[in-house]
Amino acid sequence: MKTLALPRQLPGRLPRNYLPVLVTGALFIAMFTAGGIRYEGFATGQIILNVFIDNAFLLVVAVGMTFVILTGGIDLSVGSVVALTTMIAASLLPSTPSFLVILLVLAIGGVLGAAMGAIIHYFEIQPFIVTLAGMFLARGLCYTIGTDSIPISDPTFTAIAQTRIDLAPELWISPTVLIALAVVLVATYTLHYTRLGRNVYAVGGNEQSALLMGLPVARTKIAVYTISGLCSALGGLLLSFYMLSGYGLHAVGMELDAIAAVVIGGTLLTGGSGYLLGTVLGVLVLGLIQTVISFEGTLSSWWTKIVIGLLLLVFILLQRLIVTTGVSRER
Amino acid sequence: MKRLAWPAGILAALLLVNLIFTDHFFQIEIKDGHLYGSLIDIFRFGAPLILVALGMTLVIATRGIDLSVGSVVAITGAMACLEISTLSSQDSIGGVLGAIGIALGLAVALGVGNGFLVAIVGIQPIIATLILMVAGRGLAQLITDGQIITINSDPYKLIGGGYWLTLPFSIIIVAVVLALMAFVTRRLALGLLIESVGGNAEASRLSGIRSHGLLIVVYAFCALCAGVAGLMISSNVSSADGNNAGLWIELDAILAVVIGGTSLAGGRFSLGGTVLGALIIQTLTTTIYSIGVPPETTLLFKALVVTIVCLLQSPAFRAKVFRSRRKPAPPTVPAGEKVTVRT
Numbered sequence: 045m046k047t048l049a050l051p052r053q054l055p056g057r058l059p060r061n062y063l064p065v066l067v068t069g070a071l072f073i074a075m076f077t078a079g080g081i082r083y084e085g086f087a088t089g090q091i092i093l094n095v096f097i098d099n100a101f102l103l104v105v106a107v108g109m110t111f112v113i114l115t116g117g118i119d120l121s122v123g124s125v126v127a128l129t130t131m132i133a134a135s136l137l138p139s140t141p142s143f144l145v146i147l148l149v150l151a152i153g154g155v156l157g158a159a160m161g162a163i164i165h166y167f168e169i170q171p172f173i174v175t176l177a178g179m180f181l182a183r184g185l186c187y188t189i190g191t192d193s194i195p196i197s198d199p200t201f202t203a204i205a206q207t208r209i210d211l212a213p214e215l216w217i218s219p220t221v222l223i224a225l226a227v228v229l230v231a232t233y234t235l236h237y238t239r240l241g242r243n244v245y246a247v248g249g250n251e252q253s254a255l256l257m258g259l260p261v262a263r264t265k266i267a268v269y270t271i272s273g274l275c276s277a278l279g280g281l282l283l284s285f286y287m288l289s290g291y292g293l294h295a296v297g298m299e300l301d302a303i304a305a306v307v308i309g310g311t312l313l314t315g316g317s318g319y320l321l322g323t324v325l326g327v328l329v330l331g332l333i334q335t336v337i338s339f340e341g342t343l344s345s346w347w348t349k350i351v352i353g354l355l356l357l358v359f360i361l362l363q364r365l366i367v368t369t370g371v372s373r374e375r
Numbered sequence: 376m377k378r379l380a381w382p383a384g385i386l387a388a389l390l391l392v393n394l395i396f397t398d399h400f401f402q403i404e405i406k407d408g409h410l411y412g413s414l415i416d417i418f419r420f421g422a423p424l425i426l427v428a429l430g431m432t433l434v435i436a437t438r439g440i441d442l443s444v445g446s447v448v449a450i451t452g453a454m455a456c457l458e459i460s461t462l463s464s465q466d467s468i469g470g471v472l473g474a475i476g477i478a479l480g481l482a483v484a485l486g487v488g489n490g491f492l493v494a495i496v497g498i499q500p501i502i503a504t505l506i507l508m509v510a511g512r513g514l515a516q517l518i519t520d521g522q523i524i525t526i527n528s529d530p531y532k533l534i535g536g537g538y539w540l541t542l543p544f545s546i547i548i549v550a551v552v553l554a555l556m557a558f559v560t561r562r563l564a565l566g567l568l569i570e571s572v573g574g575n576a577e578a579s580r581l582s583g584i585r586s587h588g589l590l591i592v593v594y595a596f597c598a599l600c601a602g603v604a605g606l607m608i609s610s611n612v613s614s615a616d617g618n619n620a621g622l623w624i625e626l627d628a629i630l631a632v633v634i635g636g637t638s639l640a641g642g643r644f645s646l647g648g649t650v651l652g653a654l655i656i657q658t659l660t661t662t663i664y665s666i667g668v669p670p671e672t673t674l675l676f677k678a679l680v681v682t683i684v685c686l687l688q689s690p691a692f693r694a695k696v697f698r699s700r701r702k703p704a705p706p707t708v709p710a711g712e713k714v715t716v717r718t
Binding site: 163176178 | 440496497499503505506507508509512513514517521617626629630633639671672673674675677678679682685686689692
């Protein structure tokens with residue numbers, strides 16, 4: 045592996061940890077440039093903004109997933125919680141004020157996440173299994189509410205759905221993008237400038253050590269699943285703004301997209317290492333793949349999955365390379 | 376055997392519910408030389424899940440996990456149906472066998488790929504197989520060109536929907552695979568080697584076990600099981616659906632393995648437990664239909680049963696709940712606390 049050894053410090057005195065994020069960023073720029081050369085009308089700012097608009101909910105969900113994965117856990121329930129949120133919102137909205145509905149669904153998401161976190165920590169069952177049960181539970185609740193798609197005609201929701209915020213001529217975003225970006229900012233602050241954030245990295249690095257150092261492992265682990273539940277509920281709200289309907293089959297398989305975005309963004313699935321900026325770039329790359337495929341026209345939608353799979357492979361191999369070269373240097 | 380007590384008890388409880396609420400549930404009759412009855416149906420519809428879960432058991436015993444089995448199910452079904460649809464005569468046995476061979480060969484190749492990523496490259500199993508889980512769905516749709524391939528082949532129909540010696544053919548396949556696996560893992564040393572790799576891969580390698588090769592074989596075998604299950608599913612409906620065939624079967628299979636008492640931490644496994652676990656899941660589905668609970672709530676029941684089974688199996692849960700109930704105020708250090716500190 046010596047020939048493959050990577051410099052400990054990248055040019056410009058950046059720590060090696062940033063390499064995956066930089067690669068993802070470079071990939072995004074390369075894809076955007078290639079698309080701009082190949083397709084007419086691709087290289088505009090609005091294309092990037094559209095990726096944000098179409099993936100605002102995924103971004104929020106992926107932010108929550110980043111917290112969980114940083115502690116070395118995983119949350120398979122996010123897609124179902126998103127669907128449950130749209131379903132509850134759509135079924136309650138005709139009779140309940142919209143702000144109450146919003147508070148209620150956020151509370152449900154948070155409580156569900158906290159419950160899963162508590163089971164994972166106190167009863168020592170694998171996160172994979174607990175959140176799988178949570179996934180079945182939330183999806184089952186959706187179908188219990190109703191098996192059909194319920195349209196949303198609430199004035200607040202439709203107003204948010206139809207608002208366009210003009211940034212410049214020919215450039216606009218939706219309010220959901222602002223919400224998603226606000227979530228990213230708050231989450232970045234939490235991860236890097238608060239005690240909770242440091243605890244998240246510490247627990248992910250080595251739970252045993254964190255416990256022996258006297259860090260509140262229980263509180264941290266329950267907190268990350270609560271955050272993930274909250275983010276999923278918020279993501280569900282953004283999806284209901286986007287779709288203006290509640291449906292039990294919304295967001296099927298979204299947990300995979302969220303995990304893929306986090307991995308492509310350079311966060312280690314073993315926990316302890318990764319950045320939110322990477323997750324944002326990961327979501328953008330996933331969104332841009334879909335844009336490219338829709339611009340190509342002749343490519344069928346299943347190529348999206350194949351390309352995402354290949355990208356996952358490349359990024360995981362890259363991470364592996366970084367980890368092994370790091371270890372060999374320490375020896 | 377004590378390990379099998381929980382899953383066996385739950386299966387018995389489920390069957391008891393059926394005994395009370397469903398008429399003729401335990402009745403097995405012979406029509407046209409075939410066995411019919413609810414119990415036979417549970418085995419017949421549960422056969423693909425049992426197969427996938429059996430392969431998964433070995434993977435989990437090595438402290439791995441294989442998320443890609445659902446995609447492999449879809450890919451093999453698609454490949455077999457595509458090959459059969461191009462035959463001049465879809466009833467020719469040689470042609471069907473060839474198609475099955477190609478499809479299963481593809482499945483094994485995919486499994487070897489998974490094993491290579493896990494054993495040689497050293498990627499976490501959950502991630503290594505996530506790649507194929509995501510990309511595999513796309514591959515299956517690429518093979519079927521996004522369509523549902525329908526075929527009309529009697530020899531192929533036998534695998535999933537046919538009967539042989541009065542028994543559904545799929546049950547016979549499962550029984551043969553189970554017997555082979557039980558022999559190879561419990562009568563020969565292979566089971567011990569697998570458990571040793573799951574306990575500590577590096578220590579096993581140093582003590583002379585070829586853990587890399589073993590891992591690749593285990594992942595290839597898991598994919599092969601998924602491949603056969605894929606053939607069963609597509610043969611039962613005589614068509615291949617790249618999008619929906621085997622959707623979420625990996626989750627059901629992992630659940631079956633965990634319910635059966637195989638620890639996700641690796642190092643030990645129970646084939647009998649896995650079969651019981653898969654039967655619990657299938658019986659649960661059948662029960663929900665037969666006692667007239669709306670099918671929409673199937674998932675709710677599943678969530679409930681999974682949670683209960685996993686909680687009952689968790690030593691931490693048993694220590695905290697059952698001990699504290701029996702001894703309301705333990706005078707010394709409670710045993711529950713000791714357990715949490717040690718683990």
